[in-house]
Amino acid sequence: MIIEWLTGFTIVVGSGFMLVAALGVLRMPDLLTRMHATTKAGVLGAGLIMIGVALHFASGPVLAKAVAIIAFLILTAPVAAHVIGRAGYFMGLSLWEKTTVDELKGRYDEATHTLTSPPDTDTPPDGQGRA
C-alpha cells in the first residue's frame, strides 16, 4: 500500500518535472537558457520515474536496470548539454538581449577555431586552448 503511494507519487512528480522542462524549452528566450531547463528538469523527471519503476517491481533485475538508466542519464546529459551549447556558441547564435556576462566575447577566432586566453590572468604562454 505504501509502496503503491510512493510509486504514484514519484511518477506524478517526475512527469511534472518533465512538463516543467518542456515548458522551459518552449518559453525560454535563447539556446542556453533552454538547455538549462531541459537538461536538469528532464533528467530529474526521468530519474524519478525510474525510481518509481524500481519501487513498483521491487526486484533485483528491475532495480539494476533502473539504476543503470539513471546512471546513463546523469552521465550523458551534462556532456550532451556541453557539446550542444559549445556548438551553438561557435555557430554564432545570439544570446538573450538581457544577458549580462559573455566571458568568451571577442576571444573566439573564427578562422582558426581557437579561443584565446584572457590577457589579465596568469595562464602559461601556451594557454591557448584549442576551442
Place this chain on the structure above:
Amino acid sequence: MLHYAIIVSYLLLSLALVLGFIRLVRGPSLADRVVALELLASLTVGFIGVSVIYSGRAPFLDVAMVLALTAFLAAVAFARYLEKGGQRSDH
C-alpha cells in the same frame, strides 16, 4: 490509487511531448531543434517507464536504456556536425 497516478502521468507527459514538439518545429536554429529532440528522447524514456508500470512488463526497460544512450550519441553527433560543418547563423 496507482491507476490514477498513471493516468495523470500519461497526461502530463503527453502535454510535455506536445510542448517539446512545438519547439522542435519552431526552431529557430538547428541547435534549438537538437535540444528539443533531446528533450523528446528524455520524455520518451519517462513515457516508457510509466508504460512499464502500467503494463507490468519489466523487459521494456531495456528499450528505455537503449533510447537514453542513442539519444546521447545523436546529440553528440549533431553537435559535431554543427561545429564542423553547419551554417553559421550570424552571417
